Amino acid sequence: MDTALFSPSSLFRCSDDDEEEDPTTFVERFHAFPGGMELLVREFSFHQLNANMLWPGTFAFSEWLLQNQACFEGKRILELGSGTGALAIFLKKLLAVDITTSDFDDLEIEENLAYNCAANGLEILPHIRHSWGDPFPVLNPDWEIILASDILLYVKQYPNLIKTLCFLLRSNNLKDNTRGKEIHLPYPVFLMSWRRRLGKEDEALFFNGCEDAALAWEHLGSRVYCISPRRDTI
Template sequence: MICAADEDDPFPVDDCLFAETFSKESVYDLMGEQLRIRQVFGANLGVAAPVWEAALHLCHYLEDQSVPLRGRRVIELGSGTGVVGILAARLGAEVTLTDLPLALPQLQANVLANMPTSGWPSSPPTVLPLSWGEDHMKFPSDWDLVLCADIIYLPETYPLLVETLGHLCKNGAVVYLSSKMRKEHGTPGFYEKYLPRRFNVELVHHDDKQNNNIYRASVRADQ
């Protein structure tokens, strides 16, 4: 196989990290904003590559409930393509998008591709690596909102995620988590067993067709 890189391509494949790579760009009209999101599929990115339905559910929920975003400090965990966090930034939030290092090139490219022609209404979104339970202490705890879309699918990460959320939210941040409720991955157990250990958890939306739930959580007073 011969790998070639286009100098104008933000996702060069000349390092031959995987044998097959292809990308797809989709346009999403959300909350009055049009986002162009590129998804890069290959063995390396895995679940970070696509726009998951849970992310779109969360965007629609934020709109339907008129959750205020302008001027608020927002961090997104497991951002993937960045559709949720980029939308929040387009609407005036001060946003930090996080994921594992391998996902950051795709994430950064989507941020750059979606800068409004008049510039970001607040500050440009920040893209940073974050491994739950390992380097979360490098991040502050003064957020207003923590956003999470379809990140509950690996049971071994559940305690690490709760630890990370506990740090990020200890000064009062509210968490919104949108999840496809995959029983085979123990997703319901995260919300029934793990998260309530440190958080008050409320189911605020259920989509029966997609089997998708949205939860709102805040740190318990006894923590």
């Protein structure tokens, strides 16, 4: 796995804190989510795959999902790069959707996801261990919506992520558009929230890669992007 551009744990360090982080320790705290929801989330103090904390995109995306919840009611949903599982837990509690989490093949991530589900009064959500670019464990995916927030940190992983997206989006028959209050989505669809931390040139590599793979993308506002197969390739 590539080394991240920076460690998110550094965002919470004091300048004079030079002690090495213990990868087995946790921080457990309440987070305020849109709609008056409060979630108790256990986060790693440090995790080598950066699955340790809630990134800014989680909260911004949650607000967008709340505003457009009609698009998600009754849909089967898969989240990529679930990390702590907070976004999936938010959606499950908000709409009781059928949602599956996924992340890198790492037991600690899976166990922490299960812990956070239980801490918020949920049964453990279905979880898939998967490294982007590898054969997907589900041969015939039928998720209508694939979600992710702030997963573009590893630039060298973009081709693998796009390969996985192509499989998930093209192995499922497209269905009729469903209109929410202001948007309509072609199912299956990948919805991604990305709060910029990269240079524009690096960020553009992902969207250019999508175009090269015949995936169309559209900015829906609030740094939320809709990605789906180009119609002329279906």
